[in-house]
Amino acid sequence: MTTMHANRADTIATAVRHVLPNGIVTLIQRNPHTPTVSVRGEVRIGAVNEPVEKNGLAAFVGAALIRGAGARTFQEIVAMTEGVGASVNAGGGTHISGFTGRALSEDLPLIVEILADMLRAPTFPVEEIERLRGQFLMTLREYEQDTRMRASRALRALMFPPSHPYSRLSSGTIETVSAITRDDLAAFHHLYHPAATTMAVVGDVEPAHVITIIEQYFGTWQSPGAPPHASLPRPTPLPGRPRAHVALEGKSQTDIIWAVHGLDRASPDYYAASVANMILGRIGMGGRLGERVREEYGLAYYCGSSLDADLGAGPWAALAGVNPAHVEQALDAIVREIERFAAEGPTPRELADAHDYMTGSMVIGLETNDGIAGTLLGIERYHLGLDYIARYPAIIRSIDHDQVLAVARKYLSVTDYAVVTAGPPPVA
Numbered sequence: 001m002t003t004m005h006a007n008r009a010d011t012i013a014t015a016v017r018h019v020l021p022n023g024i025v026t027l028i029q030r031n032p033h034t035p036t037v038s039v040r041g042e043v044r045i046g047a048v049n050e051p052v053e054k055n056g057l058a059a060f061v062g063a064a065l066i067r068g069a070g071a072r073t074f075q076e077i078v079a080m081t082e083g084v085g086a087s088v089n090a091g092g093g094t095h096i097s098g099f100t101g102r103a104l105s106e107d108l109p110l111i112v113e114i115l116a117d118m119l120r121a122p123t124f125p126v127e128e129i130e131r132l133r134g135q136f137l138m139t140l141r142e143y144e145q146d147t148r149m150r151a152s153r154a155l156r157a158l159m160f161p162p163s164h165p166y167s168r169l170s171s172g173t174i175e176t177v178s179a180i181t182r183d184d185l186a187a188f189h190h191l192y193h194p195a196a197t198t199m200a201v202v203g204d205v206e207p208a209h210v211i212t213i214i215e216q217y218f219g220t221w222q223s224p225g226a227p228p229h230a231s232l233p234r235p236t237p238l239p240g241r242p243r244a245h246v247a248l249e250g251k252s253q254t255d256i257i258w259a260v261h262g263l264d265r266a267s268p269d270y271y272a273a274s275v276a277n278m279i280l281g282r283i284g285m286g287g288r289l290g291e292r293v294r295e296e297y298g299l300a301y302y303c304g305s306s307l308d309a310d311l312g313a314g315p316w317a318a319l320a321g322v323n324p325a326h327v328e329q330a331l332d333a334i335v336r337e338i339e340r341f342a343a344e345g346p347t348p349r350e351l352a353d354a355h356d357y358m359t360g361s362m363v364i365g366l367e368t369n370d371g372i373a374g375t376l377l378g379i380e381r382y383h384l385g386l387d388y389i390a391r392y393p394a395i396i397r398s399i400d401h402d403q404v405l406a407v408a409r410k411y412l413s414v415t416d417y418a419v420v421t422a423g424p425p426p427v428a
Contacts, residue, residue: 012029012366012372012375012376012379012386012388012389012390013386013387013389013390014029015027015028015029015376015386016028016029016207016211017380017386018207018211018214020194020214020215020218020219021219022194022195022218022219022220022221022222023193023194023195023196023197024194024195024197024198024199024214024218024221025197025198025199025380026198026199026200026201026210026211026214027198027199027200027201027373027376027377027379027380028200028201028202028205028207028210028211029200029201029202029372029373029376030203030204030205030206030207031202031203031204031369031372032204033204034203034204034369035104035105035204036102036103036104036105036203036204036369037102037103037104037105037108037111037201037202037203037204037205037369038100038101038102038201038202038203038368038369038370038372038373039099039100039101039102039108039111039112039115039199039200039201039373040098040099040100040199040200040370040373040374040376040377041098041099041100041115041197041198041199041200041377042096042097042098042099042197042198042377042381043096043097043099043119043192043193043196043197044095044096044196044197044198044227044381045058045096045097045188045191045192045193045196045227045228046058046092046093046094046095046096046097046170047059047092047093047094047095047165047168047170048094048095048165048230048232048312049188049191049228049230050188052162052163052168053176053179054176054179054180054184054188055168055169055170055172055173055176055177056136056170056171056172056173056176056177056180057092057172057176057180057184057185057188058092058093058097058170058188059091059092059093059136059170059171059172060092060132060133060136060172060177060180060185061092061097061122061185061188061189062090062091062092062093062097062098063090063091063092063132063136064122064124064128064129064132064185065090065099065118065119065122066088066089066090066118067122067123067124067125067128067129067131067132068122068123068124068125068128069114069117069118069121069122069123070117070120070121070123071117072114072117073125074125074128077114080110080114081103081110081111081114084103084104084107084110085103085104086101086102086103086104086107086110086111087100087101087102087103088100088101088111088114088115088118089101090118090119092170093170094165094166094170094310095310095311095312096381097192099115099118099119100370101114101115102369102370105203105204105205108201108203108205108210108213109213109216112213112214112216112217112218113217115217116217116218116221119192119197119218119221120218120221122189124182124185124186124189126182129182129185133177133178133180136171136172136177137174137177137178139171140171140172140173140174140177141174143171144174145248147246147248147251147253147254147255147321147422147423148255148319148321148422149169150246150248150255150422151246151255151256151257151420151421151422152169152257153168153169154244154246154420154422155257155259155315155317155418155420156168156169157244158242158243158244158418158420159235159238159259159261159315159418160235160236161233161236163233164232164233164235165230165232165312166232166235166312166314190223191227191228192223193223193226193227193228194218194221194222194223195223195226195227196227196228197218198377198380198381199214199218200372200373200374200376200377200380201214201373202369202370202372202373202376203369232311232312235261235313237261237416238260238261238413238416238417238418239416240416241415241416241417241418241419242418242419243418243419243420243421244419244420244421245420245421245422245423245426246420246421246422246423247423247424247425247426248422248423248424249424249425250424251324251423251424252323252324252424253301253321253322253323253324253423254321254322254323254324254327254421254422254423254424255319255320255321255322255421255422255423256318256319256320256321256322256327256330256331256334256419256420256421257315257317257318257319257418257419257420257421258317258318258319258331258334258335258338258417258418258419259315259316259317259318259417259418259419259420260315260316260317260411260412260413260416260417260418261313261315261316261411262307262308262309262313262314262315262316262411263309263313263316263411264309264310264311264312264313265309265310265311265382266382267309267313269407269410269411270309271395271396271399272399272403272404272406272407273307273309273316273407273411274307274309274358275351275354275355275358275396275399275403275404276341276346276404276407276408277305277306277307277316278354278357278358279341279346279350279351279353279354279404280305280318280338280341280408280412281303281304281305281306281318281319282304282305283350283353283354283357284353286302286303286304286305287304287305288337288341288350289303289304289305289318289320289334289337289338290302290303290304292333292337293320293330293333293334293337294320297329297330297333299320299322299323299326299329299330299333300320300321300322300326300330301320301321301322302319302320302321303318303319303320303321303330303334304318304319304320305317305318305319306319311381315418316411316412318334318338320334324423324424324426327421327423327426331419335414338412338414339414341408341412342405342408342409342412342414344405345401345402345404345405345408346401346404346405348401351399351400351401351404355396355397355399358396359392359393359396359397362389362392362393366389375389
């Protein structure tokens with residue numbers, strides 16, 4: 001472990017973890033080297049908790065929290081925070097609804113007070129809700145003409161049954177967002193629960209003082225019963241090679257996604273799969289896929305891979321943007337490279353580069369208060385322990401050729417996979 005990494009690991013390991021009687025977990029790390037403070041938090045309520053017909057509801061509620069809360073209007077919240085050079089925000093995602101605050105350390109009480117109002121008492125003013133809806137719909141209309149977004153949406157529908165939360169994107173659709181009512185927002189907000197809430201506070205602050213502030217503004221938050229739990233059905237197998245094309249007139253690029261079912265963050269295969277994905281399609285110019293399909297063959301504008309491993313198992317995918325005339329050539333090249341990777345595994349140089357990059361990027365991620373706070377949230381979400389950063393380099397560097405080869409062979413099937421393309425209609 002380098003001296004720099006050891007210092008960062010020691011920083012995280014000394015974080016204070018405090019649980020309020022209502023279940024809120026607070027993680028506090030003092031950083032006296034900056035006069036600022038960052039607050040990052042999450043409520044474990046997201047799109048996985050919304051009804052199918054209300055797709056986009058979690059995102060809508062999250063974005064609406066700042067639009068009026070407690071006795072303050074949206075304009076008053078903005079004026080109060082900007083007046084001291086601070087900011088607050090919130091949003092909803094697949095598994096969580098997140099919130100953030102940044103300020104000078106002396107203004108932490110103000111930030112926590114506003115965030116408490118946003119989480120506990122949003123007012124959902126009708127005018128602000130309609131203004132926000134208009135912004136969502138404008139973005140969704142742009143998505144309708146975005147080949148990459150359309151391919152991503154089609155892939156989810158192809159790989160997961162309609163009842164599975166992963167069968168749709170958390171942003172919703174024009175139809176579902178148009179139909180969401182203010183009552184829907186208020187009802188979904190009632191799912192927010194203190195026992196499903198985690199906050200990380202990092203900056204020039206004393207932990208005892210932070211705990212006092214959190215208890216002052218969040219200590220009386222009560223919700224009946226236990227937090228809701230969303231079940232994630234096991235994805236159905238992909239026998240054969242299901243394929244779909246989204247035809248978009250007037251496009252000069254086709255986006256390709258090749259995908260198999262992956263794994264979740266708690267899987268014992270996670271670290272080996274992360275190293276494998278880094279080598280396959282992330283490091284450098286897009287890993288092996290980028291080097292072969294884009295650089296050597298000249299078949300793609302971009303090419304790489306992604307591993308969606310969260311609280312549930314999302315897709316392990318290869319992605320490319322190509323000239324529509326080169327779709328089949330590019331797809332064949334992607335499949336051949338994945339097949340070769342699953343047959344041979346990584347080279348010693350690839351493995352060493354992945355180890356260095358992954359351990360180095362972890363250190364870089366801890367350079368800011370925001371980065372430390374985000375890392376603390378991840379540690380709590382995935383039950384990793386505050387010594388995780390100290391253990392991480394050894395975990396990654398212990399992943400060897402045979403482990404990478406094993407996960408590649410286990411997951412990267414070249415016989416059962418899904419393919420989605422989005423671009424101009426194929427030429428007959």
